[in-house]
Amino acid sequence: MIITKQKSLEEIRKMLAGYGKILILGCGTCATVCFAGGEREVAILASSLRMAEKINGKKKTFFEHTVKRQCDWEFLDEIAEKVKAADVVLSLSCGVGVQAIAERFPNSRVLPGIDTCFLGLTAEPGIWSERCDACGHCLVHETGGICPIARCAKGLFNGPCGGSVAGKCEISPDVPCAWQLIIDHLAALGQLDKLEVIQPPKDWRTSHSGGPRKIVSPVREESGEK
Amino acid sequence: MKNLKPRLVVFSCPWCCFQMADLSGATQLDYSPQVKINIVPCSGRVEIIDLMKTFESGADGVLVLGCLEDKCHHQNGSLTAKRRVSYIKGLLKDIGLGEKRLEMFMLSPSSGPKPEEIIGNMVEQVKGLGSSPIKVKRKT
Amino acid sequence: MKAGTKLERILASGQFAVTAEAGPPKGASAEVIRKKGELLRHCCDAVNVTDNQTAIVRMSSLAGCLLLKQQGLEPVMQIVVRDRNRLALQSDVLGAVALGIGNILCLSGDHQKFGNHPTAKGVFDIDSIQLVQALKTMRDDKKFISGEDISGEMPVFIGAAANPFADPFEYRVHRLAKKVKAGADFIQTQAVYDVSKFAKWMEMVRERGLDKQVHILAGVIPIRSAGMARYMRDSVPGIAMPDSIVTRMEKAANAKEEGARIILEIIEQLKGMPGVHGVHIMAVGWEDIVPDIVQKSGLMPRPVV
Numbered sequence: 001m002i003i004t005k006q007k008s009l010e011e012i013r014k015m016l017a018g019y020g021k022i023l024i025l026g027c028g029t030c031a032t033v034c035f036a037g038g039e040r041e042v043a044i045l046a047s048s049l050r051m052a053e054k055i056n057g058k059k060k061t062f063f064e065h066t067v068k069r070q071c072d073w074e075f076l077d078e079i080a081e082k083v084k085a086a087d088v089v090l091s092l093s094c095g096v097g098v099q100a101i102a103e104r105f106p107n108s109r110v111l112p113g114i115d116t117c118f119l120g121l122t123a124e125p126g127i128w129s130e131r132c133d134a135c136g137h138c139l140v141h142e143t144g145g146i147c148p149i150a151r152c153a154k155g156l157f158n159g160p161c162g163g164s165v166a167g168k169c170e171i172s173p174d175v176p177c178a179w180q181l182i183i184d185h186l187a188a189l190g191q192l193d194k195l196e197v198i199q200p201p202k203d204w205r206t207s208h209s210g211g212p213r214k215i216v217s218p219v220r221e222e223s224g225e226k
Numbered sequence: 227m228k229n230l231k232p233r234l235v236v237f238s239c240p241w242c243c244f245q246m247a248d249l250s251g252a253t254q255l256d257y258s259p260q261v262k263i264n265i266v267p268c269s270g271r272v273e274i275i276d277l278m279k280t281f282e283s284g285a286d287g288v289l290v291l292g293c294l295e296d297k298c299h300h301q302n303g304s305l306t307a308k309r310r311v312s313y314i315k316g317l318l319k320d321i322g323l324g325e326k327r328l329e330m331f332m333l334s335p336s337s338g339p340k341p342e343e344i345i346g347n348m349v350e351q352v353k354g355l356g357s358s359p360i361k362v363k364r365k366t
Numbered sequence: 367m368k369a370g371t372k373l374e375r376i377l378a379s380g381q382f383a384v385t386a387e388a389g390p391p392k393g394a395s396a397e398v399i400r401k402k403g404e405l406l407r408h409c410c411d412a413v414n415v416t417d418n419q420t421a422i423v424r425m426s427s428l429a430g431c432l433l434l435k436q437q438g439l440e441p442v443m444q445i446v447v448r449d450r451n452r453l454a455l456q457s458d459v460l461g462a463v464a465l466g467i468g469n470i471l472c473l474s475g476d477h478q479k480f481g482n483h484p485t486a487k488g489v490f491d492i493d494s495i496q497l498v499q500a501l502k503t504m505r506d507d508k509k510f511i512s513g514e515d516i517s518g519e520m521p522v523f524i525g526a527a528a529n530p531f532a533d534p535f536e537y538r539v540h541r542l543a544k545k546v547k548a549g550a551d552f553i554q555t556q557a558v559y560d561v562s563k564f565a566k567w568m569e570m571v572r573e574r575g576l577d578k579q580v581h582i583l584a585g586v587i588p589i590r591s592a593g594m595a596r597y598m599r600d601s602v603p604g605i606a607m608p609d610s611i612v613t614r615m616e617k618a619a620n621a622k623e624e625g626a627r628i629i630l631e632i633i634e635q636l637k638g639m640p641g642v643h644g645v646h647i648m649a650v651g652w653e654d655i656v657p658d659i660v661q662k663s664g665l666m667p668r669p670v671v
Contacts, residue, residue: 009320040275047278048321055322055359153477154448154488158495158544160537161474162529162556163603170603171477183537195540198499198548201452201492201511 001121002094003128004036004114009048015111016049016090020059023086024049024113025079025101026066027093034128036114037092039066045092045113070097076104083108119150136206136213142194144185149202151178157199232352235280236263236345237272238291241299242333243341261345269293269330270303274310281323284360287352290330291341297334304332326355368505368551369521371468372440373412375671376644377552377581382637383644384665385442385554385583386410386656388434390425399425399433402653407439409660411668412469414442414554416650418449421481428458431467442525443467446475451491452500452511459501463520471525471554472497495548498526502549526550528582530567531560531606539570546580553580554646557587559598560606561635568641577641584636585646588655589625592616626659633663 016022024042032038046062053060065082067075070093076083083089083101088109091098095116102110118130133149140147149155153171160179163170167180186192204210266272269292280288290311292304311330319325329351331344367374376383386406391398399415406413415430431441443462445455459470474494478486492500492511500511501524508516526545530538542553558564564584571577589595592615599607611628618624636642645665649656660666 009317040273043275044278044317047275047282048317051278051282051323051360052321154474154493155490156474156493158493158548160532160534160541161494162527162532163476164533165603166533171479177533180534183534192540196544196547198495198544201496201500204491 001033001119002030002096003034003117003120003130004031004094005034005117006036006041006045006092006114007112009045009052012045012090012111012113013049013052016060016088019088019109021061021063021085021087022049022090023063023065023082023088024090025070025092026064027070027091027097028066028068031093031097031114032066033122035126042066042092069093071100073100073104076100080105134207135202135204136210137203142197142199143182144189144191144194146178146182146185148178148182151176151181157202230353231260232286232349232355232357233260233284234262234287234289234345234349234352235285236261236289236291237266237269237276238263238341239267239269239293239299239303240265241335242269242291242293242304243335261349268298268300268303269307270298270300270305272307272310274314277310277314277328278317281318281327281358281360284358285327286355286358287327287329287348289345289348290328291344292330292332294332294334308332323358323360324355326351327358369468369523371412371523372671373442373469374523374551376411376669379669379671381669381671382665383411383581383583384409384660384668385412385414385644385646386653387414387416387646387648387650388430388653389416389419389650390427390430392422392424394425396433399430400437403434403437403439405653406656407437409657409666409668410439410647411644412440412442414444414471414646414648417444417446417473418475418481419444419650420476421448421478421483421486423482428462428465428467431462432465435466440469441467442469442471444471444473445497446473447490447492447494447497448475448478448488451489455492455497456500456504456510459504459522460516460520463522468521469523469525469552470501471527472501472550473527494526495545498524498545498550499548506549523551524549525552525554527556528553529556529604530558530564531556532604538567539574539576542571542576542580543574546576550580552643553582555582555585556604557585557598557648558632558636559611560608561632563606564636565639568639572641577643581643582641583644583646584639584642585648586629586632586636587648588629588652588659589615590652590655591621591625592618595625626655626662629659630662633659637663637665 024046026037026039026042042064046064049062069075083105089101090111090113091101092113098110098112119132120128120130123129130150135149148157152159153169160177164177167177169175169177269290277288290307292307293299295305298304308330315325315328388402413434415427417427427443431443434441472494478488501522503509504516504520505522528542595612595615598605599612633645636645647656
């Protein structure tokens with residue numbers, strides 16, 4: 001899941017300077033699950049902004065709406081009128097949704113109300129943790145199902161480094177040492193011999209380093225957008 | 227400037243105090259006719275948006291009353307409420323209303339301060355803060 | 367001989383080697399390096415120049431090594447994989463060898479958050495073990511990581527670091543074995559304060575026969591104050607500082623003297639430990655103590671090979 005976090009009220013208010021009619025658009029998928037941009041968060045943000053702008057003597061109107069996903073054209077097309085009626089769309093979706101709005105409605109202004117942070121999961125209610133780097137070539141089976149790029153602060157392929165303390169990464173006691181996790185897990189699976197292999201340098205071409213990526217389905221229809 | 231007639235909204239569960247239901251008649255309280263008491267099944271049922279809307283409607287102060295942390299009638303409802311209140315205090319600060327317009331107290335029906343005392347103190351606190359800058363024209 | 371450097375020749379001859387560290391300045395003063403070089407000239411076989419140590423930007427290790435070389439000293443170039451991708455790493459190594467710098471120590475590097483540019487992007491294109499393997503391939507197969515041919519010879523004496531004190535302890539010997547397999551010729555360890563723990567590690571190293579495949583130089587860092595001892599115990603990842611040493615420093619009448627005494631005791635024990643082929647003295651910022659320590663350890667004069 002794409003894990004996001006709402007921007008501060010201060011930052012959002014700065015971005016809204018000069019706009020009178022604002023559509024706060026929530027997203028019903030990832031952003032809802034991480035309490036960043038779902039229907040509930042849209043309502044709370046709208047209320048906060050109404051009060052803050054009123055206190056500062058500004059006249060702004062806030063519209064609230066949430067779509068199932070902002071990254072699918074079909075859900076955006078449904079709200080075309082709402083988007084056109086506003087001076088600006090404050091999107092509470094990940095960077096994909098914000099850009100989708102900008103792309104679908106090139107005559108509309110759009111602002112990102114949340115920061116897209118990482119690919120991860122809900123470790124516990126209210127706590128989200130990074131798991132995947134989207135490197136484009138998954139090899140987690142070599143490391144006991146634990147990704148050394150996403151979970152090791154240095155992305156080592158033949159770790160650990162010398163800074164690991166009591167199973168925690170040198171950068172913070174809150175971050176587990178990925179290689180401790182890998183070693184423990186492989187040991188439990190009886191597969192520690194996997195670590196005897198020296199992992200060769202990564203081919204980063206499949207990652208973002210190789211350039212913006214695209215996948216084309218081999219069975220797509222020739223004509224039409226969908 | 228002191229606000230001599232602050233509008234205070236109270237959200238309370240019926241378990242944290244025996245007389246809470248009686249107190250909900252505003253005429254029971256001498257010091258201010260502008261205290262409205264809402265009884266909710268559990269303080270944990272009060273959503274963030276409920277409190278936000280209360281301030282949006284022009285309340286000068288909001289008070290949440292719930293059970294003691296380990297004595298919540300609904301397990302950890304009051305703890306949930308406590309966390310929400312803490313979060314909203316931060317929002318109120320960012321908005322410019324200030325943290326002190328919202329407070330939560332956890333009460334025991336058998337010991338400790340009485341709700342009238344807590345409410346009275348809150349009224350005084352809110353008086354000192356002046357009217358909420360969210361000026362809403364209401365029919366009085 | 368793999369590179370024929372002085373360090374390699376001393377280790378090959380079975381003599382106890384002494385290396386030290388010279389930290390480059392946070393500026394462009396060549397004089398800073400030269401002064402440190404002079405201090406260390408007679409008491410070391412080779413001098414490491416650190417590479418943006420603790421992620422603090424300093425004069426490059428390559429430049430520092432060249433300055434030492436020009437002074438007639440033998441350098442060890444440290445490279446961290448935090449700051450350069452595989453192109454720059456291989457390129458710098460070619461440059462180093464061209465300048466006559468033959469000893470290269472491959473490291474991961476402390477995370478950039480600890481340094482003076484915490485907002486920087488950490489590179490980590492390849493890790494330190496992949497770098498060791500790359501240097502071996504460049505030297506022995508004359509090929510770049512890409513498989514393409516390198517023109518000419520590329521003699522290097524390849525070093526790697528080992529930390530017997532980091533976690534997970536049981537895995538540390540496996541990691542050393544991996545570095546040896548990748549091509550490490552010599553190892554410099556993190557500072558030893560807990561000698562019995564280090565001895566245990568060496569026992570495991572010898573059990574695996576690794577002491578026969580790689581030269582291990584044990585690291586020591588002289589301590590000059592109780593504050594420094596406490597700091598190392600509490601704030602430096604990967605250093606095991608026993609409370610007994612902290613207490614000795616706190617109770618000492620003269621901290622510097624006690625610190626020197628402690629280091630001499632440690633070195634004495636390391637000299638007698640089978641499989642330990644030398645000592646690596648990291649007195650960064652306090653290089654002038656090194657000649658004294660080497661002298662008092664009975665390691666002077668340094669052999670001529």
